[in-house]
Amino acid sequence: MCRFADSHPTPSPDAPPGRSPWANARRRYRQNRAAQLSLLLLLLLGLAVIVGPWLLPHRYDDTDWSALSQAPGWQGGHWFGTDDLGRDLLARTLIGGRISMLVGVLGTLIAVVIGVAWGAISGFAGGKVDALMMRLVDVMYALPFMLFAILLMTFFGRSLLLMFVALGAISWLDMARIVRGQTLSLKSREFVEAARALGVTRRALIMRHIVPNLLGVVAVYATVTIPNVILTESVLSFLGLGVQEPLTSWGVLVQEGQQNMSSAPWRLLIPAVFLSLTLYCANFVGDGLRDALDPKDR
Amino acid sequence: MPLLQVEELGVRFATPDGMVHAVNGVSFSLEAGQTLGIVGESGSGKSQTMLALMGLLAHNGQTSGQAWFQGQDLLRLHPRALNRLRGNRLAMIFQDPMTALNPYLTIERQMSEVLQHHQHMTRRGARLRAIELLHAVRIADGAARLDMYPHQFSGGMRQRVMIAMALLCRPQVLIADEPSTALDVTVQAQILSLLRELQRDFGTAIVLISHDLGVVAGLCDQVIVMYGGRVMEQATAESLFYRPSHPYTMGLLAALPRLDSDAATLVSIPGEPPDPAHPPRGCPFAARCNQADEQCQTLAPPLAPAPHDPAVLRACHRAWETWPPAGERQHA
Amino acid sequence: MHEARTPLLSVRDLKVHFSLARQQLWPWGPRPVLRAVDGVSFDLYPGETLGIVGESGCGKSTLARALLNLLPPSGGERVWRGQDLAQADARDWRRLRCSMQMIFQDPLASLNPRMTVAQIIAEPLHTHRPELSSQETQARVRAMMQRVGLSARQINRYPFEFSGGQCQRIGIARALILQPQLLICDEPVSALDVSIRAQIINLLQSLQREMGLALIFIAHDLALVKHIADRILVMYLGREMEMAPKHALYAAPAHPYTQALLAAVPLPDPRQALRPPPPLTNAELPSPLQPPSGCVFRTRCPRAESRCAEQLPPSRALDGERRCSCLLL
Numbered sequence: 033m034c035r036f037a038d039s040h041p042t043p044s045p046d047a048p049p050g051r052s053p054w055a056n057a058r059r060r061y062r063q064n065r066a067a068q069l070s071l072l073l074l075l076l077l078g079l080a081v082i083v084g085p086w087l088l089p090h091r092y093d094d095t096d097w098s099a100l101s102q103a104p105g106w107q108g109g110h111w112f113g114t115d116d117l118g119r120d121l122l123a124r125t126l127i128g129g130r131i132s133m134l135v136g137v138l139g140t141l142i143a144v145v146i147g148v149a150w151g152a153i154s155g156f157a158g159g160k161v162d163a164l165m166m167r168l169v170d171v172m173y174a175l176p177f178m179l180f181a182i183l184l185m186t187f188f189g190r191s192l193l194l195m196f197v198a199l200g201a202i203s204w205l206d207m208a209r210i211v212r213g214q215t216l217s218l219k220s221r222e223f224v225e226a227a228r229a230l231g232v233t234r235r236a237l238i239m240r241h242i243v244p245n246l247l248g249v250v251a252v253y254a255t256v257t258i259p260n261v262i263l264t265e266s267v268l269s270f271l272g273l274g275v276q277e278p279l280t281s282w283g284v285l286v287q288e289g290q291q292n293m294s295s296a297p298w299r300l301l302i303p304a305v306f307l308s309l310t311l312y313c314a315n316f317v318g319d320g321l322r323d324a325l326d327p328k329d330r
Numbered sequence: 331m332p333l334l335q336v337e338e339l340g341v342r343f344a345t346p347d348g349m350v351h352a353v354n355g356v357s358f359s360l361e362a363g364q365t366l367g368i369v370g371e372s373g374s375g376k377s378q379t380m381l382a383l384m385g386l387l388a389h390n391g392q393t394s395g396q397a398w399f400q401g402q403d404l405l406r407l408h409p410r411a412l413n414r415l416r417g418n419r420l421a422m423i424f425q426d427p428m429t430a431l432n433p434y435l436t437i438e439r440q441m442s443e444v445l446q447h448h449q450h451m452t453r454r455g456a457r458l459r460a461i462e463l464l465h466a467v468r469i470a471d472g473a474a475r476l477d478m479y480p481h482q483f484s485g486g487m488r489q490r491v492m493i494a495m496a497l498l499c500r501p502q503v504l505i506a507d508e509p510s511t512a513l514d515v516t517v518q519a520q521i522l523s524l525l526r527e528l529q530r531d532f533g534t535a536i537v538l539i540s541h542d543l544g545v546v547a548g549l550c551d552q553v554i555v556m557y558g559g560r561v562m563e564q565a566t567a568e569s570l571f572y573r574p575s576h577p578y579t580m581g582l583l584a585a586l587p588r589l590d591s592d593a594a595t596l597v598s599i600p601g602e603p604p605d606p607a608h609p610p611r612g613c614p615f616a617a618r619c620n621q622a623d624e625q626c627q628t629l630a631p632p633l634a635p636a637p638h639d640p641a642v643l644r645a646c647h648r649a650w651e652t653w654p655p656a657g658e659r660q661h662a
Numbered sequence: 663m664h665e666a667r668t669p670l671l672s673v674r675d676l677k678v679h680f681s682l683a684r685q686q687l688w689p690w691g692p693r694p695v696l697r698a699v700d701g702v703s704f705d706l707y708p709g710e711t712l713g714i715v716g717e718s719g720c721g722k723s724t725l726a727r728a729l730l731n732l733l734p735p736s737g738g739e740r741v742w743r744g745q746d747l748a749q750a751d752a753r754d755w756r757r758l759r760c761s762m763q764m765i766f767q768d769p770l771a772s773l774n775p776r777m778t779v780a781q782i783i784a785e786p787l788h789t790h791r792p793e794l795s796s797q798e799t800q801a802r803v804r805a806m807m808q809r810v811g812l813s814a815r816q817i818n819r820y821p822f823e824f825s826g827g828q829c830q831r832i833g834i835a836r837a838l839i840l841q842p843q844l845l846i847c848d849e850p851v852s853a854l855d856v857s858i859r860a861q862i863i864n865l866l867q868s869l870q871r872e873m874g875l876a877l878i879f880i881a882h883d884l885a886l887v888k889h890i891a892d893r894i895l896v897m898y899l900g901r902e903m904e905m906a907p908k909h910a911l912y913a914a915p916a917h918p919y920t921q922a923l924l925a926a927v928p929l930p931d932p933r934q935a936l937r938p939p940p941p942l943t944n945a946e947l948p949s950p951l952q953p954p955s956g957c958v959f960r961t962r963c964p965r966a967e968s969r970c971a972e973q974l975p976p977s978r979a980l981d982g983e984r985r986c987s988c989l990l991l
C-alpha cells in the first residue's frame with residue numbers, strides 16, 4: 033500500500049494580506065465599462081456644480097439687461113443662453129445642480145440611516161416586533177406622499193431643511209424593506225449560527241456579522257435612491273413647493289423651461305439634459321455596484 | 331463495434347479569469363449493454379465530459395476531440411441533429427431530481443412531451459407508455475401519479491420518475507450523473523438496484539458518473555478514474571478494486587473508511603485537488619503523489635497499457651512490471 | 663466499564679418540537695407540530711466519541727443544535743457536568759459555550775465572508791477572553807492554525823480564497839481555540855472531496871487524543887462513523903432505534919432499521935456489491951408531521967406486526983451496553 037504522509041506546511045514569518053471581498057468587488061466594478069464611465073461623469077458633474085459657479089463670469093442671480101432670453105452662443109459670455117430676466121442659464125443650471133445633488137445625497141443619507149436601522153432591528157428581532165414594524169412601513173406606504181409634502185410645506189413654509197426631512201422621511205421605506213429582507217436571510221446563514229454557537233453577544237452579532245454583509249446591498253440601493261430623491265424634489269419644485277427664488281434647482285428650471293418651450297427651447301433642454309444625465313449615470317453606477325457585489329459570486 | 335467511441339475529448343471554458351481546462355484527452359469506448367463508471371472528485375472533469383457529449387456545456391465551453399455514436403461525431407453535430415438523438419437514443423439523468431423536473435407541469439405532460447416529440451405519439455398513446463414505464467420503475471399507482479406535480483413526490487420517487495422519463499424512448503445509452511448522491515442511503519440502494527434491473531431488461535448501456543467508489547463498484551463493468559481533467563486509470567471493476575495500478579487509485583481506496591475492515595487510521599492523501607484554471611504542467615497528481623519525480627512534474631504521462639495487464643490503461647511514469655508493485659504491501 | 667465514570671453530558675428524553683403555521687382557515691384549531699426530536703437519551707463520557715447516524719429528517723442536526731441551546735428544547739433533560747442546562751441563564755450559557763463547541767457541514771458557509779482567517783479564529787478569544795493582549799491573541803491564533811495544518815502565511819486571507827478542506831480546518835481551529843471539552847461535529851466531511859475527508863478525520867482524531875475531547879459525530883456515512891465512533895446511536899424520525907458500542911452494532915445489528923441501513927451501504931468491492939437490496943418495504947418515508955403511530959419505523963419494516971402500530975416500543979437494554987427500541991426482540 034502506498035504510504036502517504038500528512039504534511040504540515042512550514043510557517044513563515046511574513047503574511048501577505050488577502051484579497052478582501054471589497055477588493056474583488058472593486059476589480060469587478062472596474063471591468064464594467066458603463067459603470068466606470070458613469071461614475072466618472074458623475075464625479076465630473078459633481079465637480080462642475082461645486083466649483084463651476086465660482087469660475088463662471090456671471091453669477092446665477094445677476095441680471096443682464098442687455099441679454100434677455102438670449103439663445104446659446106458665444107456673445108456676452110452666456111454660453112448656454114439666458115432666461116427672461118437675463119440670468120445666465122449655465123450658472124443657474126450649475127447652482128440648480130448644487131441644490132438637486134445636495135438634496136439627492138442628503139435625502140438618501142437620511143433614508144439610509146433610518147432605513148438600515150429600522151430594517152436591521154426589525155429583521156433581527158423577528159416575531160411580533162418585526163410584524164409591527166413592517167406594518168408601520170406598510171401604512172406609511174399607503175399615505176399619499178404628495179399630500180404629506182404639500183401639507184408640510186404649507187404649514188412650515190418653504191425651507192431647504194424641511195424638504196430634506198420630507199424627502200428622507202419617505203425614501204427610507206424601500207430601504208427598510210430591503211434591509212429587513214437581507215437581515216432575515218443573513219440571520220439564517222450558517223456563519224451567523226456559528227457565531228451564536230460561539231456565544232457572541234447580540235450586539236457583536238449585528239455589528240460584526242450582519243451589518244458588514246448588508247453594506248453591499250445598502251450601497252446598491254442607495255445609489256438607486258439618489259435619482260429617486262432628485263426626481264421627487266424636481267416634482268415638488270415643479271409644483272412650486274421647492275426652493276425659494278433666486279436659488280433654483282433643476283426641477284424649477286425645468287418648470288420654467290417648460291412654460292417657455294416654444295419661444296426659448298434651450299431653457300428646457302439644458303437643465304433637462306443635466307438632470308437626465310445625472311439620473312442615468314446614477315442608475316448605471318447602481319447597476320454596476322450590484323453586479324460587482326453579487327453575493328453569488330462570493 | 332462499440333456503441334460510443336470517444337477519442338481525445340477535451341473541454342475548456344473561456345472565463346474572464348482566463349481559459350479553464352476542465353477535461354484533457356479522455357478516450358473510452360462503450361459497448362452495448364455495458365456499464366461504464368467514471369469516478370472522480372470535484373474538478374476532475376467527470377461531469378463535463380458527459381455534458382460535452384450531450385451538447386449541454388455552458389455557452390463559453392469549447393470541445394475538442396471526437397465522439398462517435400452510430401457513425402456521427404456528437405461534438406460536431408448540428409443542434410437539430412443532436413436534438414433528434416437526445417432523449418431518444420441518448421438519455422441523461424441528473425443529480426438533483428427536484429430541479430431537473432419542471433415544477434409547473436404534471437408528470438404526464440413532461441413524459442408525453444418526450445414521446446410526442448421523438449416518436450410522434452398521440453397523447454393517449456404517450457400516456458399508456460408513460461404508465462408502463464412508471465410501472466417498470468416500481469412506482470405503484472402509475473395512472474394516478476401521472477397527474478401529480480413534482481413537489482408531491484419524495485426525492486426517491488422523483489429520481490424514479492426521471493429514470494422513467496429517460497427510458498421512454500428506449501435509449502441505447504443512459505448517462506447517469508451522480509443519480510443517487512442526493513438521496514438517503516436506503517433509497518440510494520433501491521435506485522441502484524433498479525438501475526441494474528432496468529439495464530438487464532432494456533439492454534441499455536449506462537455511463538455512471540460518481541464520486542462514490544461503492545456505488546461504482548456495485549454497478550459498473552468498466553471504470554475510468556479521472557483527476558484534474560485527465561484519465562488516471564481505466565480498467566475493469568475487478569482489476570481496479572483488487573489490483574489498483576495508479577498511485578491515485580491506490581490512495582483513494584486507502585482513504586476510504588470501509589464497513590468490512592477495521593483499520594485504525596485512514597491513510598489520507600495530503601494536499602488539495604488542482605485548480606482547473608491553472609492546471610499543473612505534467613501529471614495533475616504529481617503534487618500529492620509520494621512517488622512523483624521531476625519527470626512527473628514536467629511531462630504529463632500518456633495513458634498506456636500496464637505492463638502487468640494490457641487490459642488496464644494507466645497514466646503514470648512509474649512502471650511496475652508486476653502487481654503488487656515491488657516494495658508495497660497489498661491492501662488487506 | 664462506563665458505570666465507574668461520571669458522564670460529561672447526560673441527555674434524557676430530549677424533545678424538540680416545532681409548532682407550524684396552521685394549514686386550514688379555522689383559527690382555533692390545533693396547529694400542526696413537527697416532532698423533529700422525540701425522546702432521545704444518552705450519556706457521553708469524557709474523551710469518547712458518540713456517533714449519531716440516520717437519514718434525512720431523522721432529527722440528528724436538530725438534536726445537535728438543541729444540545730447547544732441554539733434551538734430551545736421542548737422537553738427532556740440535559741445535564742452537563744452535573745448542571746441542569748434547562749436552568750441555565752444567559753450568563754451561564756456564556757460560560758458553557760467555552761466548553762461545548764460545534765463544527766458545521768458546509769465549511770465555507772460557516773465562515774463570515776467579510777472576516778479574515780485571523781479575525782475568525784480570534785473571535786472566540788475576543789468574546790470570552792477579552793483581557794488577553796492582541797499579541798497574545800495573535801500568538802494563540804497562529805499556534806492553532808499550525809496545529810490544524812494551515813500555514814500562518816495565510817492569516818490575512820479571506821474564506822473564499824481557501825478550499826473546502828481548508829475552510830473546515832479554519833472552523834476546527836475556531837471551535838477548539840478555547841479548549842472545550844465537547845466538540846459536536848455536524849456532518850463535517852459530507853461536503854468535502856473523498857481524498858480530503860481522510861485528512862480531516864485524521865486531524866479530528868489526533869486533536870481528540872491530544873486535548874481529551876469528547877466528540878459527538880453526526881453523519882449519514884455508516885462506514886465513516888464506524889471508523890471514528892466508540893458508540894453509535896441510530897435515529898429515525900426523531901426517535902432512537904438502537905444504541906450500541908461500535909463492534910456490536912456492526913457485527914450484529916439488532917434493530918431492523920439498523921440492519922436495513924447496513925445492508926444498504928454500497929461497498930467498494932465488486933464481488934460483494936451485488937447484494938440483495940436492503941430489507942425494506944417499498945413504502946415511502948413518512949412525513950415527520952404525521953409520524954406513524956406506535957413504532958415510527960413500522961411502515962417500512964419488513965417484520966412489522968399489528969402490535970407495532972399500537973404501542974410505542976420502549977428502549978430496552980440488551981446485553982450490557984446495548985439498547986434497542988423494537989417490540990419483536
